[in-house]
Amino acid sequence: MVRIKNADEIRDMVKNHPMDQRRVFSIAAHIDHGKTTTSDYLLRRAGLMSDHDAGLKLMTDSDEEEQERGITIFTSVVLLSYERDDKTYLFEINDTPGHISFTGEVSRALRGSDGAIILVDALEGLMTQTITNIQLAVGSELCKPVLFINKVDRLISELKLPPNKVFERIDTIISQVNEQIKKFAPPEFGKKWQVSFTKNSVAIGSAKDGWAFTLDILKAAGHKDPSIVFEKYAEDDKQWLRDNLHLEDALLRMVIDHLPNPADAQKYKIPHIWSGDLESKEGRSLVNCDRDGPLIGMITKIFIDPKSKRPTLIGRVFSGTIRAGQDLELIGQKKKVPVKRLGVMEITDILDCDEIPAGNLFAVYGFIAPSGESFREPGSSSKGFEEISYAAEPVVSRAIEAIDPQDIAKLGEVVSKWIMADPTATFRHDKESNKYILSGIDPLQIEILTKRIHEQVKIRIFDPIIVYRERINRAGMEIHTKSPNGHNRLKLYIEPLDDKALALIRSKEITMEQNEKVRAGILHDKAGWDAKFARKIWDIEGHNMIINASSGVQRMDRIKQYVIQIFKDFTYSAAVAKEPTLGLKVVITDATIHTDPAHTGFSEILGMTTSALNISFLTADPHVYEPMLTVDIKTPKDFMGSVMGLISQHRGRVEKTVDEDDQVRVKGVLPTSETIGDFADKLRSATSGRSFWGYQFKAFEPLPSSLETEIILDVRKRKGLPEEIPTPENWGRFIYKRQ
DSSP states (O other): OOOOOOOHHHHHHHHOGGGGGEEEEEEEEEETSSSSHHHHHHHHHHSSTTTTTTTTTTTTTOOOHHHHSSSSOOOOOEEEEETTTTTTEEEEEOOOOOGGGGGHHHHHHHOOOSEEEEEEETTSSSSSHHHHHIIIIIIIIIEEEEEEEHHHHHHHHHHHHHHHHHHHHHHHHHHHHHHHHHHHOOOOHHTTOOOOTTTTTTTEETTTTTTTOHHHHHHHHHSSSHHHHHHHHHHHHHHHHHHSBBBBHHHHHHHHSSOHHHHHHHHHHHHOOOOTTTTTHHHHHHHTTTTTSSSSEEEEEEEEEEETOEEEEEEEEEEEETTTTOEEEEHHHTTEEEOEEEEETTTEEEEEEEEEETTTEEEEEEEOOTOOOEEEEOOOOOOOOOOOOOOOOOEEEEEEEEGGGGGHHHHHHHHHHHHOOTTSEEEETTTTEEEEEEEESSSSHHHHHHHHHHHHHHHHEOOOOOOOOOOSSSSSOOOOEEOOSSSSSSEEEEEEHHHHHHHHHHHSSSTHHHHHHHEHHHHHHOOOOOOHHHEEEEETTTTTTEOOOOOOOOHHHHHHHHHHHHHHHHHOOOOSSSSOBBBEEEEEEEEESSSSGGSOOOOHHHHHHHHHHHHHHHHHOEEEEEEEEEEEEEEEEEGGGHHHHHHTTTTTTTEEEEEEEEEEEEEEEEEEEGOOOHHHHHHHHHHTOEEEEEEEEEEEOOOHHHHHHHHHHHHHHHTTSSSSSSOOGGGGGGBBOOO
């Protein structure tokens, strides 16, 4: 039997329940594969939903926007208790979004989880976002997987496939999932974490019709093989399936039998996400999930109440115990904050608790901090956790401005709060236009953000635009510039950052938060850098770096922060089209700083630094790169030619076609700019609405030479810049010439 506990029993379980009877896991899948419908059945068995509503109410889609669009946008957290074989299990579940726009929510949910139910649509198969979710789960966050193959009813009822063809398709999906697990999981887990129907780590069923089974459940029900399912569909007796092969039983048994408890999971998860000394007091406590050790945890989600707009922070306690009324120290923000209210989350409600020990998710009210922020006890010297790895980059922007000029300051606060909730989006204030520029993964993410912002501050929203990147192909001129007053000089050059160093930045193996010796050691060992040179890094901004390789320059510290800020600004607005840069290594080789501080103000340093950056950049063969998407389209074979033609018409390229029985998968690459507008409508029209498709960010590629100048001029015109593309001569007056 399964029953919902009362509030006091839940509090007691959170604080005192045996560790081996706890599970913290996420449910992850491609959009529309049935995660939220599946979650309904777990709520039903916990007594939070009626039998009638299960599979229809979509209870974890609590936000009005989610209900209107029929998709999950925000991760929902549910805490449930179950009884099985005279044992009570405490489950803490994350129902995550499936749309690429909200993949950051998946990454953060997995950081706080120990396992994952990977859900795959039996008809659509392994789609793009499913592969990304497997990569994030087993590769980035070390969450052990189990597999639920959903919508098997569609193979039986819609495609009318015979049993042997259904089994073939299921075997193919299992094989494809295992191939991805092997590809992304660390070597020690690549084989151990493979899923298997014979080992009961794969469930098969239909969330819409409310049934599922694993092999042991089927046998326990007295059936040697799944033929009973086909018989009941032939009799149109879905209720029998729902009554006798409970969907939630299959999932819960997999979770209990195959996913780890927090104490077991942290033994291998902590060394992967925490780079501190594992033999220290903090390290031992983290590895052992010790409730009595030093308090260390992470904020993994910000839930902003749709009505009050008040933020509730959700996260995971990895070590120690968090208590109501105490202060926390935010490691990244370097400040103390109060825990005014503490509890555990039940979708949109908080169940108050006075303390929550290691191995639990928690909800806290009283302060705001970015998702992904680590915390510790005030006065502790513990390191924070590694930054969460995201699967996409911001490549689409929209400008917004306050309708009422008096709301400019308030707009900044509101935008900042929403970006804290979703760090995969970024924003900056464009001083020239007095607009905020929001950048995100795709137009849908920006649309959701602007709608949220508009609810709090009335804003004017401009059309979406593509965010390009400016890159160089060779080292630029070593340029010697002077300040406008002639009293200061700077010598530098820009060259492309090597691929190995760029990969280390992307994977966050090197960051500015690291000790310079540690960072230099990684660059030496993994990128072949000279260790002494690598210790001279001043700053890393995005995928760009500035290094002070000068020697013996007096008073360099006086201008250091000015130069870093000018470098940062340049990486967001480079010379050719005022677009962000990618992969720059700026190397300062010499400088002269005046003795009188009155002659080294920001305006003086700005002139010589900006001119040096622009001149060296423009002599390094710069080009504009556009964001590209990997597209995965599954379509009936009759429409393959139409799909391939559509990709070609939109400047894309087909890279692979995969034959799958009566369907074909067309995999290719498409410019992001070509997906803004009517591409989806054209695809539906070309295939009579019978195609499934997904996409994810791939990389930045050079604009075709035939389009580059045209697009640069369009971007410059949109930004109100002079039509002429700058040349080094534009900054000639700043060049220092030895007398």
